[in-house]
Amino acid sequence: MVSKFFRVAGHLFRVEAGESLFALMQNYSPFEVAETTAGSPNDGCSLIFTLSMASGMSIPEYAEDTRQEEEGDIIVCGRTAAGESVFDFSLFGKRAGVLVCAPGYREATLYLCACGDSPTVLHLSRFALNNSLMVLYALATASLGTALFHSAVVTYGGRGYMFLGKSGTGKSTHARLWLKHNAGSDLLNDDNPVVRILESPDGSKDVRVYGSPWSGKTPCYRNEEAKIGGIVLLEQAPFNKIVRLRGVEAYAALITSISGARWDRCVADGLHATENGLAMNVPVWFLKCLPDEEAAKVCVEAVAK
Numbered sequence: 001m002v003s004k005f006f007r008v009a010g011h012l013f014r015v016e017a018g019e020s021l022f023a024l025m026q027n028y029s030p031f032e033v034a035e036t037t038a039g040s041p042n043d044g045c046s047l048i049f050t051l052s053m054a055s056g057m058s059i060p061e062y063a064e065d066t067r068q069e070e071e072g073d074i075i076v077c078g079r080t081a082a083g084e085s086v087f088d089f090s091l092f093g094k095r096a097g098v099l100v101c102a103p104g105y106r107e108a109t110l111y112l113c114a115c116g117d118s119p120t121v122l123h124l125s126r127f128a129l130n131n132s133l134m135v136l137y138a139l140a141t142a143s144l145g146t147a148l149f150h151s152a153v154v155t156y157g158g159r160g161y162m163f164l165g166k167s168g169t170g171k172s173t174h175a176r177l178w179l180k181h182n183a184g185s186d187l188l189n190d191d192n193p194v195v196r197i198l199e200s201p202d203g204s205k206d207v208r209v210y211g212s213p214w215s216g217k218t219p220c221y222r223n224e225e226a227k228i229g230g231i232v233l234l235e236q237a238p239f240n241k242i243v244r245l246r247g248v249e250a251y252a253a254l255i256t257s258i259s260g261a262r263w264d265r266c267v268a269d270g271l272h273a274t275e276n277g278l279a280m281n282v283p284v285w286f287l288k289c290l291p292d293e294e295a296a297k298v299c300v301e302a303v304a305k
Helices: 027-029 119-140 172-183 250-254 266-282 293-303
Strands: 002-008 013-017 047-054 063-070 073-079 085-091 094-101 107-114 146-148 154-155 157-166 186-189 192-197 206-212 225-236 241-245 284-289
Touching: 002 027, 013 119, 073 119, 085 119, 094 119, 107 119, 107 186, 119 146, 146 266, 154 172, 157 172, 157 206, 172 186, 172 225, 172 293, 192 266, 206 266, 225 250, 225 293, 241 250, 241 293, 250 266, 250 284, 284 293
Parallel strands: 013 047, 047 107, 157 225, 225 284
Antiparallel strands: 002 013, 063 073, 073 085, 085 094, 094 107, 146 192, 154 157, 154 186, 192 206, 206 225, 241 284
16 A cells, blocks of 8 residues: 545645556646655645545445435445445446545545456546545535535636536536636636635635646646635526625525535534635626627626626
């Protein structure tokens, strides 16, 4: 086993695995940090979790609590008799891996279910590893003013603009429209950026969005950050119209786009605090739109004033 350290949005984590598995983690390369500096007094960054791999060991039994399915991806969530959280990942009917987390999500073990080095096996292993690290990251940072979003995000004029919505709403399409029609736009992440609420020296809130190793179907793994200029909830419509959301409406617009096990009280409380902080400190908009140039222009004129 080899240990490697990675820092995403300022949070440090460790992965213990064989070199063959690290070969599947090219998307993490921009976030890797040297072991000699990770977590040192001068690093200013404490370890949030460690993920280890289990080889040749039987998967613990667990009771299912809930499951979610989307485009062939299935995650079954449950709990062992000892109270450990379990996340069982399958892809198009093939079991890929089972993540077992100790209470507090500081330590976890991934049981990979596929063996060998065929393209199918490697794809399943990469799927299980990526999902395990996403889940662990979201849960371990929930109480740290941090949220992993299901969102596309572009930078423009030095600020980050996030596009939210249900799957198929057109988040990636709208981001591409910005890149094409709003000069100076750049893609930061296409599916899973990280948002943090930081406190400035004067006590004000500094809300920032970060690139991550997770970016859906578009490979965009940028270790960069930007102050958030606005968050836009998208909905398909036969016209283009944008309105500002405030208060409860702004809060509600954020909830379904944030990853986290809300049946865990500590996680739920942390996410609630982050969602409330975002609704209070970041402009939130609702855009009904077509997939056209006008939509990108209407949006940028409203949110980037």
